[in-house]
Amino acid sequence: MNCIKKLFITGEKRTGKSSLIKQIIRRSNISAEGLFIQRINVKNQDQIAYRLMDYSPSKDYCLEITCDKLSGYDNIFLIRAGNNIIYKNINVFNDFGVRVLSSAVRRKPELVLLDEIGSIEENAFLYRDALFNALNSDIKLLGVLQKKSNSMIEAVKYHNDVCVHELTHSNMEEIEKIILEYINNE
Numbered sequence: 001m002n003c004i005k006k007l008f009i010t011g012e013k014r015t016g017k018s019s020l021i022k023q024i025i026r027r028s029n030i031s032a033e034g035l036f037i038q039r040i041n042v043k044n045q046d047q048i049a050y051r052l053m054d055y056s057p058s059k060d061y062c063l064e065i066t067c068d069k070l071s072g073y074d075n076i077f078l079i080r081a082g083n084n085i086i087y088k089n090i091n092v093f094n095d096f097g098v099r100v101l102s103s104a105v106r107r108k109p110e111l112v113l114l115d116e117i118g119s120i121e122e123n124a125f126l127y128r129d130a131l132f133n134a135l136n137s138d139i140k141l142l143g144v145l146q147k148k149s150n151s152m153i154e155a156v157k158y159h160n161d162v163c164v165h166e167l168t169h170s171n172m173e174e175i176e177k178i179i180l181e182y183i184n185n186e
Contacts (some may be wrong), residue, residue, distance in 0.1 A: 009021065
């Protein structure tokens with residue numbers, strides 16, 4: 001594999017990008033820190049919330065949960081009711097996201113996780129700065145890019161140190177090999 005500095009996986013929704021990365025990180029002995037998004041399904045309501053979580057090996061890396069109500073959950077940045085967005089808070093990225101990502105870059109674990117980068121962060125300018133600081137650093141970074149187009153996703157995709165691979169249902173083994181080779185190479 002070429003000397004990839006930062007690796008991102010993209011693909012259609014629900015193809016298993018985050019699940020694949022989660023499985024690989026759990027199986028490896030790599031020290032990792034960073035961010036991931038947890039999906040919260042609210043029982044008996046047509047609501048789905050998205051929560052920014054910090055990743056560390058000592059915490060549960062749970063991508064999706066179901067609950068009775070959203071009270072008690074922190075760092076929720078988006079709530080959908082059906083197809084409508086009823087709550088949006090980019091400050092979760094500007095505050096919590098910046099703090100976690102900046103700390104990971106300073107601490108330099110073997111791998112920094114960014115799962116995932118989408119459209120809501122585009123206007124979270126402090127988070128964008130922290131993200132590009134991470135991209136310009138010498139850390140090893142593994143992330144997920146939503147398969148959308150906005151100025152931030154395009155800037156990440158075409159950053160000199162970034163390599164992007166698309167995951168489909170038919171190339172999961174190939175992408176898994178690419179990720180494993182990336183995280184295991186010095």
